[in-house]
Amino acid sequence: MNEAKVESMVWSLLDGHRQLEARVDREGEDYVVAFRGRKLRVQLEDPRAWNGSGAGKQSSGIAKITTPMPGKVVRVLVEVGAEVKAGDGVVVVEAMKMQNEMKSPIDGIVKQVAAVEGATVNGNQMLVVIEAHAG
Amino acid sequence: MLRKVLIANRGEIAVRVIRALREMNIPSVAVFSDVDRHALHVRMADEAVGIGGAASADSYLRMDKIIDAARKVGADSIHPGYGFLSENAAFAALCEKEGLIFIGPPSSAIEQLGSKTSARQLAKRAGTPIPPGTEEALNNANEAKAIAREVGYPVILKAASGGGGKGMRRVEREEDLEAAFRDASSEAERSFRDSAVYIEKFIVRPRHIEIQILGDHHGNMIYLGERECSIQRRHQKVVEEAPSPFIVNHPELRAKMGEAAVAAAKEAGYTNAGTCEFLVDIHGNFYFLEMNTRLQVEHPVTESITSIDLVKWQLRIAAGEKLTLKQEDISIRGWSMECRLYAEDADNGFLPSPGEITSLSLPGGPGVRLDSGVYPGWKVPLEYDPLLIKLVAWAETREDVVHRLIRALEETHIGGIRTNVEFFLDLLADTEFLAADLHTGFLDEWFTRRKKHEFTPAEIEAAKRVSALARRPKPQQVHVKSKWKELPLR
Numbered sequence: 001m002n003e004a005k006v007e008s009m010v011w012s013l014l015d016g017h018r019q020l021e022a023r024v025d026r027e028g029e030d031y032v033v034a035f036r037g038r039k040l041r042v043q044l045e046d047p048r049a050w051n052g053s054g055a056g057k058q059s060s061g062i063a064k065i066t067t068p069m070p071g072k073v074v075r076v077l078v079e080v081g082a083e084v085k086a087g088d089g090v091v092v093v094e095a096m097k098m099q100n101e102m103k104s105p106i107d108g109i110v111k112q113v114a115a116v117e118g119a120t121v122n123g124n125q126m127l128v129v130i131e132a133h134a135g
Numbered sequence: 136m137l138r139k140v141l142i143a144n145r146g147e148i149a150v151r152v153i154r155a156l157r158e159m160n161i162p163s164v165a166v167f168s169d170v171d172r173h174a175l176h177v178r179m180a181d182e183a184v185g186i187g188g189a190a191s192a193d194s195y196l197r198m199d200k201i202i203d204a205a206r207k208v209g210a211d212s213i214h215p216g217y218g219f220l221s222e223n224a225a226f227a228a229l230c231e232k233e234g235l236i237f238i239g240p241p242s243s244a245i246e247q248l249g250s251k252t253s254a255r256q257l258a259k260r261a262g263t264p265i266p267p268g269t270e271e272a273l274n275n276a277n278e279a280k281a282i283a284r285e286v287g288y289p290v291i292l293k294a295a296s297g298g299g300g301k302g303m304r305r306v307e308r309e310e311d312l313e314a315a316f317r318d319a320s321s322e323a324e325r326s327f328r329d330s331a332v333y334i335e336k337f338i339v340r341p342r343h344i345e346i347q348i349l350g351d352h353h354g355n356m357i358y359l360g361e362r363e364c365s366i367q368r369r370h371q372k373v374v375e376e377a378p379s380p381f382i383v384n385h386p387e388l389r390a391k392m393g394e395a396a397v398a399a400a401k402e403a404g405y406t407n408a409g410t411c412e413f414l415v416d417i418h419g420n421f422y423f424l425e426m427n428t429r430l431q432v433e434h435p436v437t438e439s440i441t442s443i444d445l446v447k448w449q450l451r452i453a454a455g456e457k458l459t460l461k462q463e464d465i466s467i468r469g470w471s472m473e474c475r476l477y478a479e480d481a482d483n484g485f486l487p488s489p490g491e492i493t494s495l496s497l498p499g500g501p502g503v504r505l506d507s508g509v510y511p512g513w514k515v516p517l518e519y520d521p522l523l524i525k526l527v528a529w530a531e532t533r534e535d536v537v538h539r540l541i542r543a544l545e546e547t548h549i550g551g552i553r554t555n556v557e558f559f560l561d562l563l564a565d566t567e568f569l570a571a572d573l574h575t576g577f578l579d580e581w582f583t584r585r586k587k588h589e590f591t592p593a594e595i596e597a598a599k600r601v602s603a604l605a606r607r608p609k610p611q612q613v614h615v616k617s618k619w620k621e622l623p624l625r
Contacts, residue, residue: 001600009494011601020597024605025493025550031602035594036545037556042602068480070489070517095517096478096487123490 028124061132063106067125071095073115078128082110090128091115108132137161137212137236137454141184141205142176144216145195147508147525148430149176152214155446164208166201168194170516175508182208189518195219198226202233212236212453218520221429224249238453240428244403248426252295252333258423261402263395266338266414266422272331276316279334283312286336292316294323295331302326305337338422340574341414343367344379345427346396347437349448350406351458358393359441360467362433365573366562368485373578374562375433376472377440380533380571385419392421399426408434408449414575432475432525435504439471439529470536471529474544474559478521481558489517493551498543502529502536515552523549533571537563561585 002014006021013020023034031042075092078084089101090110112129121127140156141164142149149165153176156163165180170189177183184204187194194200196219205213213235215221227242239245248254258265267286272295273279283290283306292315294302302323304315316332324330342365350356363379364372382388396411403426410431412424434445443460452458478488495511507524515521526543530536541563544556562568565581590598 001597003600003604005604009605011604013597013600015593015597018593020594022597022601023494023496023548023550024601026605027551031598031605032550033598033601034548034550035590035597037547037560038588038590039557040590040594040598042598044602044606068483068486072517096489096519096521098487100486 061106061108062111063104063108063130063132064126065090065102065104065128065130067093067102067121067123067127068100069093069095069123071100071121073117073119073121073127074099076113076115076117076128077101078110078113080110080113084108084110084130090130093121093127102127104128104130106130106132136456137450139164139208139210140212140214140238140450141166141201141208141210142180142214142216143195143201143220144214144218145171145174145176145508145519146522147506148216148218148432150179150508151506152216152446153179155444155450159447159450161450164204164210166195166204168518170518173513175510175513184208189516191219191518198223198229202229202235205235206233210235212238214238214449215429217429217432222249222427236453238449239407239430240403240405240409244400244405245428247403248405248428251425254425255423257402258399261395261398263399263411263423264421266335268335269333272333273316276313279316279332280309280312282334283309286334289337289339291335291337292319292332293335294319294327294329295333296323296327296329302332338414338416340576341365341416342379342381342573343372343412343424343575344382344392344415344421345410345412345431346392347431347434347445348393348396348400348405348409348411349445349452349458349460350397350400350409351452352406352455353457355458356397356401356405357458357460357462357465358396359437359443359445359465361389361392362436363573364433365575366568366577367575368578372433372475374472374474374559375436376470376533376536377436378467378470380573381415381419388415388419388421395421395423399423407452408445432522433473435506435525435527436471436473439504439527440467440469441465442468469529469531470533471527472533472536472540473525473527474540475522475555476524476526476547476549476559477555478515478523478552479555480553481555483553485555487517487521488553489515489521490552491515492523492549494548495550496546496548497524498526498546500543500546502539503527503543504529523554534569537569557588561588 004012006012009024011022025032033040071093074094078090084104085107088104091102108130111131115127139162142152153163162181165177165183166186167177186200220226224242224245227237230237289307292304304319306312306315319332320330344363347359361379362377364375366374410427413421415421480486480488491514504527509523528536528539530539
């Protein structure tokens with residue numbers, strides 16, 4: 001493949017005579033590549049990050065509820081020690097005049113509440129940690 | 136002419152008004168909240184005044200601060216744009232009292248057209264058709280039954296002081312009416328502390344078609360054709376076009392609806408630009424829905440097919456000039472369609488996606504108009520409506536304009552935030568959309584048959600390659616995550 005960098009973060013690629021223009025943006029650790037208005041997310045993984053601390057997923061029995069976007073915490077619906085069922089709302093976040101209820105993905109006990117009512121939060125900020133029931 | 140105009144708004148509509156002012160050599164004044172100091176509308180204005188905190192309630196909705204700002208800079212008039220204070224009768228009245236020109240209708244017209252029941256009564260007086268039913272509250276279920284028999288099922292029960300879908304019940308058969316009446320009244324009581332419910336014929340698969348009007352202070356009023364806005368999500372318009380494909384097939388309706396809109400507006404003592412919204416059923420019966428007493432988001436499609444600059448006419452009319460356009464001067468050429476590009480995650484419940492626009496590349500070429508409120512590096516604030524850019528295309532036919540829009544969307548790159556660009560690319564390729572078989576429930580049906588875009592193997596390969604190029608150190612391990620599936624490549 002023949003590639004020409006045409007602008008900052010923009011490449012024109014030639015595969016034979018087939019031309020593709022690709023635009024790249026960084027989003028956190030990911031790269032987002034756009035072709036004619038369509039975006040493709042690419043993850044370049046570094047094996048050094050594989051140190052076993054893959055926290056955050058349900059596999060460890062822990063669910064971390066994070067904000068999908070920047071906004072403001074309107075209401076915190078749970079406190080530490082509370083029992084929640086999958087689908088129960090835990091925090092309400094407002095962004096651009098829309099209120100969004102963050103729900104627990106698992107049944108479990110609330111271990112930590114980092115969300116504070118009235119506080120402004122960034123995207124991907126941890127709000128609540130829930131630990132699944134043992135067994 | 137106006138001496139100096141303050142724009143009590145932000146974003147693309149403030150930019151739109153500033154452009155008209157610059158072309159007319161009228162000084163422009165922007166207002167901005169704390170998070171909008173760097174906004175495009177401020178950069179383009181001749182003068183700018185800070186009016187307070189990020190929350191709309193602390194800035195763009197503060198009538199006192201906006202009036203003060205106008206005084207401070209010596210503006211003689213205020214353009215309210217859309218949203219914010221644009222349909223606030225109290226604000227229009229305050230401008231009138233303070234001797235400032237409110238660029239819009241008189242406060243009395245906004246007031247009368249603002250409430251559902253008074254607008255309905257006004258339309259009825261003007262002879263503008265309203266959905267069959269009652270204007271007053273029903274006393275009991277038997278009264279509802281009698282009217283339902285008269286207008287025919289399905290019917291809809293609505294809370295008299297309601298809104299937002301609360302206290303509404305659609306009823307298909309008489310045997311369900313009594314229970315629905317009870318439910319609707321108790322829900323209305325709970326939500327609005329008013330159990331009053333009225334009844335209307337329910338219009339099945341209606342189209343949303345609206346008429347643009349312009350009226351001056353000398354008794355002249357004209358209509359500028361229609362727009363069809365049937366593509367809606369949760370009562371929010373998403374795609375608008377002019378003319379309406381339905382009206383093109385029923386051409387006698389244009390003048391009928393136009394005259395009905397003008398009659399309602401005249402009854403309200405209306406001046407300046409306004410829009411009369413109608414629901415139209417499959418037989419071509421049309422019913423007054425409401426009047427929007429302001430410039431609308433979708434005004435560019437009307438400008439494109441009529442070659443008339445609505446904002447300039449708003450300014451001239453506000454200055455007391457005569458509307459020199461006559462009804463017979465208004466002709467329609469070609470087809471225009473608008474996509475509202477929003478900072479939102481169309482694949483994740485259309486959640487807002489504020490943040491920094493890290494890269495921006497916009498389309499050009501024949502028949503493309505961009506009304507944008509953003510630039511590369513602009514941080515889209517989370518406090519306001521997430522509309523970024525209106526992409527409007529014009530072409531000779533509807534088919535041509537759809538293809539032009541697709542081409543323009545493919546040229547559009549907004550990096551760093553999520554947008555609904557791909558949602559439009561999918562929608563505009565839908566065969567039923569192309570067939571123009573539209574109704575207000577169209578999008579809900581379309582979502583269930585939406586075709587997912589597939590990237591070609593060459594694109595996936597290229598994506599890996601350029602990502603690696605974008606990052607200096609060589610990647611050790613690569614996998615590509617598209618929106619629809621995760622595919623490990625190596």
